Amino acid sequence: MSEETIAIEDLNAEQAARELARLAAEIGDHDRRYHTEDAPVVSDAEYDALKRRNLAIEARFPDLKRADSPSDRVGGGILEKFEKVTHRVAMLSLDNAFSEEDVRDFVERVRRFLKLDTQAPLAFTAEPKIDGLSLALRYEEGKLVTAATRGDGAVGENVTANAKTISDIPHVLSGTVPEVIEVRGEVYMTKSDFAELNRRQEAEGKQTYVNPRNTAAGSLRQLDTSITASRPLKFFAYAWGDTSGLPADTQLGVVECFAAWGFVVNPLMKRFETVEGLLEQYRLIESERAELAYDIDGVVYKVDDLSLQQRLGFVSRSPRWAIAHKFPAEKATTVLKDIEIQVGRTGALSPVARLEPVTVGGVVVSNATLHNEDYIAGIGSDGQPIREGRDLRIGDTVTIYRAGDVIPKVMDVDLSRRPKDSAQYVFPETCPACGSPATREVNEKTGRMDSVRRCTGSLICPAQAVEKLKHFVSRNAFDIDGFGAKQAEAFYNAELVKNPAEIFTLQTRDEASLTRLKNRDGWGEQSAANLFDAIEARREIDLHRFIYALGIRHVGEGNAKILARVYHSARGFVDAMEAAGDHESEAWNDLVNIDGIGPIVAQALAEFFAEPHNAAIVEQLLEEVQPLDAEQVATDTAFSGKTIVFTGSLERMSRDEAKAMAERLGAKTAGSVSKKTDLVVAGPGAGSKLKKASELGIEVIDEDEWFTRIGE
DNA sequence: GGCCCTCGAGTTCA
DNA sequence: CTCGAGGGCC
Structure with a gap:
């Protein structure tokens, strides 16, 4: 198509019409070969180039667009993105x-x-x-x-x-x-x-x-x-x-x-x-x-x-x-080349197997999780031996399978093929990233050792810092466009952003930093400007996202929403958490009494805010961003300031709905009855809480009465 | 103390 | 997706 490929802006109307006709015929021919004869003679790229040229010429000479234009043809539409469809009946799994x-x-x-x-x-x-x-x-x-x-x-x-x-x-x-x-x-x-x-x-x-x-x-x-x-x-x-x-x-x-x-x-x-x-x-x-x-x-x-x-x-x-x-999961045999230790956001040390690449269930697998040190040693979470005590060693020949056909797992080891010079794998007791001691906590409730070993250098560990930063910008947290996991890591390593608060001071930083930012590979004025826009757009954020983004242990999306609903504002939340450091305080009492929050989660929150470094970063953040107060609750209803406990099975609403309803009316909800409880809403099957309520002389009503009182 | 459910955390590959 | 831990409830 040498002589016909005249630059589009140089085409005159006559040439354009001729070329549109040629393109229509040529594209139609390719369509036929491709779709019906299944034997294309041009590559996808060449085909796309033809279609693009056709579109470009039509854009310049709209009047010349042919009735049989390839751009209109069924099967030729190009969408921007797919629309979302809400299923009227959910598509469940089996x-x-x-x-x-x-x-x-x-x-x-x-x-x-x-x-x-x-x-x-x-x-x-x-x-x-x-x-x-x-x-x-x-x-x-x-x-x-x-x-x-x-x-x-x-x-x-x-x-x-x-x-x-x-x-x-x-x-x-x-x-x-x-x-x-x-x-x-x-x-x-x-x-x-x-x-x-x-x-x-x-x-x-x-x-x-x-x-x-x-x-x-x-x-x-x-x-x-x-x-x-x-x-x-x-x-x-x-x-x-x-x-x-x-x-x-x-x-x-x-x-x-x-x-x-x-x-x-x-x-x-x-x-x-x-x-x-x-x-x-x-x-x-x-x-x-x-x-x-x-x-x-x-x-x-x-x-x-x-x-x-x-x-x-x-x-x-x-x-x-x-x-x-x-059917039984497809298995494959390969060699365990190395065991690498990754450090998670909460300091968890998780071992990952580096494998000789092998095909399992149609995909090539080269990494697999090894869970924790007990799994490598061959001890199950119940303390019972798995693999009859056979441990995993570097150099071992292992069988792997894909659990649920997705996540690859190392299943067993072939002892007959173990190299003679192999040594038992020694799980590090110090963090590979920062050298701090890595310890296994003892669960106070069960007295058993935690299955994960954690790095204790939460404040100095670069690996934890990077993971926390990645979490901060993740999809359900701040979700900053163009600042994903990869950028988080790069910015951290370039010492441009060392903690979440610094994301928001990036633009107003000294000249030298900005120059360094713009000189990064593939970056320039425009990409920097785009990033700053995306950051600006997130200065207002839902309170629950803000709480979730902090990356406090045991505080995921669900608990962050509960906390946002209870404390309404960022200020209220932070002040309450700092006060909760004192276990005698009312703040602590309120916290552990929140339905869904128990002593472990409460302790994790109090500890996070008791750490001056964390508290300082939260304060810096609050100077940069404005978390939006959670749904305003009424202060003038019969329930304002009252503590309500829902117990038994509720029939007209889910427990969550009930709680949300009560909180909108200004009430607090709690998981258990105490002398601070003002009202108990009991459904059928209510047990100990009902008994306790009557012992304490607290008013108890049923679900219907609840709806009557709130006027529905 | 034990059972059931939900939530959190960690992970793989295209 | 899966596992384990935490929380609620009996």
Whole structure:
């Protein structure tokens, strides 16, 4: 295309029109080869360059845009980002079974819950668990309106345009369908399509992909729909979410309807009346696993009768009526090259195994956690030997597996291949970063030694300082744009930011520091200005984020929110914590009486603020940032300043809601009844607290009375 | 004292 | 994601 590649600004209208026509034909040709013949003749980069040039010319000569412009073509849209979609029915995960015994237990649990005796009939479905990514397809009046990824189960991403490029996904359902139905299933890539894709990548000298699952996930999350369209994705339908009415009353029946509507359903899904039937199907699927066209990682069993499913309901995040029987985790053998000690934000010394890289479950693993020193020595957390006392040594040949198919773990050691000169690993008793003694605390409650060894140099340890800084800027804390973990470490090492307060004085620092900042690799005036803007934007911050960001031991997001709610303002919180250093004080008493805060957490807070260095940094921070007071609470209600205890099971609200409600009305909530308690709201099943309340002569009301009093 | 649940902390790879 | 610890409750 040598002579045609005239700079766009030099094109005249006639040349532009000619080139647009040429581009339309050429891009259309590539699309055809790519999508239908699966045999592209240009690289993705060249193809993208053509599309960009087409877009640029259209931008300069909008009137010349052709009716068949490639930029309008379906499968050619490029999105900025995916929109969020809130699932109307949460996409839950499944409980796992790892042995036949687990499966028998599961069936027993279901029977017990339904109060069925062992003879009563109870049917389950069994189907392979596809190793892909789940997708929810919402159809209204038979038309596909939204496709959403699972996300965190509650909120996913809208990938409708991409889902529409998958041929297994009907745009319109055939036959009689409910007005609204959300069909759920798994997007996957077959093993042979994956291999073919990699062959193509290799032929073009491009990077190859690691495994079909990740590739399928990556393909579905492309902002450029034409890329998704070019990938050979497939879909199995096997479940549902929100619906105006189901077409059948059994699991299998509904899935059969899916097939009738035009979905592809897995042929290995079957119905069984007995546990033995399920287990036989498991063994059958396992024996055929290698020959299947797609990757699977287990077999899913579900109660077939939907009315029983409904009765069974859910436990925390998974349905009580289904379980995933996982295949044994893939194992691999490799050499433990070294043991490195990392120092965490709280000073925890955690050993990490450096491994000879090895492929496990489709990914190359070169690091694995070793938990703590007892794990290396072969002692379990209960004091019992694991690996029958075989310890791990540098140079050992070890087996590793990926727990839950994600986190690699070192499982066992092959003693027959242990080098003769190997020595028992000696866990350091001083911090590798600062040299301070590293000790194991004794748990006062149980008298047992803590499983983690901690560096005691919290104030001088550079490793802890860096980790604290990373925590401070992390996503749920200050979340400063362009100041992530990597920058935190770099800025610390460059001595530009040594503690959180210094982030906010960066811009007003002396000339020399600013020059050093701007002269850093890849930095300049503009990047520095962007960073300063991002920092400015965070000078106002929610109080709970502020508390969480301090990185106090035992104070995570949950406890930070509790504290923010109780103390309202940063000043109030800090003053109370400093006063709580005295265990005789009212401040301490109030603190340990907060529902959710016990003596350990209270002690950690008091200790943090008793340390002058910490207190000083908090004060410096408060000069730089303005934590926003937590939700204003009323001071003029009947409950202002009162301490309320909720006990027993509450039926019209969750305990958290109840507490939030009381606190909005100006009350304090506590976990236990004392003579400071003003009111006890007791639901059914209240025990000792109710008794104590009557002993102390404290007023007790039930939930209904509570709602009456607050006027709802 | 023991059981159950939630929260915190640490970790891997694409 | 998983493990262990802390907290609440019986």
